[in-house]
Amino acid sequence: MKGHVWRPLFVVIALVVFILLFRAVYVPDDFGVQDRGYTFGFHRLSNEDEWKEYPAKYKGTEYCNECHDDKVEEVSISSHEMINCENCHGAAFDHPDDPETLTINRSRDLCIRCHSALYMPSSGRNDIPGIDPAEHNTEYECADCHNPHNPSLEEM
């Protein structure tokens, strides 16, 4: 057979070799079909570990309890016992190293997330004591009168 028939074939072979070489260099070894099969599991396996190592910001009440056990105890017997410390005090990150102090959110906006009265039958919202934030002592912060760690009205 003549050269002009083979020449394009050499070009194709060279192209295929180039693509395979490029793939070998560029695509990591752990990229491929993993546990969930070709359709759902085609990925770079080490990315799973990268996600697992994502830094956590919220540390949970047990973490707070290691130092602030008096405060955790105080809240645990109040009607706010179900609220996670970090909801109001902010995410712990690496407190007390970084940040040294957490910024407490004492704003009315925080309290009215639950305590703004909405008529919500078929929702737990209806069981929470609520006020109209536009009417209820608008010149004060909630924490001026109510103790967030013990919001009982008798204790005011």
Add this chain to the structure above:
Amino acid sequence: MKRRDFMKNALVFVSGASISASALEFIDPKKVLADNPDLRWAFLVDTHKCVGCGFCVKACKTENDIPMGANVTRTWVERYVTKKDGKTVSDSPKGALNGFTNKKIDQNHSGMLEVPDEDIAQAFFVPKLCNHCEIPACVQVCPVGATYSTKDGVVLVDRKWCIGCGYCIMGCPYGVRFFHPTEHVADKCTFCYHRISKGGNTACAQACPFEARRIGNLRDPNDPVAKAVLNQRVGILRDEYGTKPQVYYLGLNKEVH
């Protein structure tokens, strides 16, 4: 070589070369299940318990570094108000990042709507997040293998591999995916994979004061979430898409979509 032989050989070579080795692999779903008998993450939302405080949204954004000001979020809470005349209105101001503090319901271009209390038949909140589908549509459309399902059933995005084409964002029937404003890749809920893989709780479930959100292992018969999914009347969203979502809802209404 005759021309006929050349054509024959060329045809065999081309068709052989065009099949990649992985396409020849036969995937048996039973084998896939058997490979991973111990762990399948699932999520349970109790809409009766949700009070619309939005602490879950705030916690999620903080935990996963989603810019607070950007109008994107991995999870959000919707408010549904069904009136006595049968009409339903719903809203989700800023995805409920600051909770629901107002009776006025945001109707976008039609302005704010206030439904008088006496006209309300039902009103409730529905938290939404990625359903981590058993048959995820978003994964199937990814052209580069950047999004995938792990063997414990979590759908993740490889940020180094994503080219930002946005197919998955369009492909998701639940609209839970978005373009990350600073990472410039597709982003979505990871079930807080970094937390649950180390025995922790998701940031949203931990922030929830009323246990309206819970994560659990469907393969563990003693897991509270698995028990609820087995024994209680749970619903899923958009069943008709056939994606087999793994976020189960207690108290789902037909108005919720």
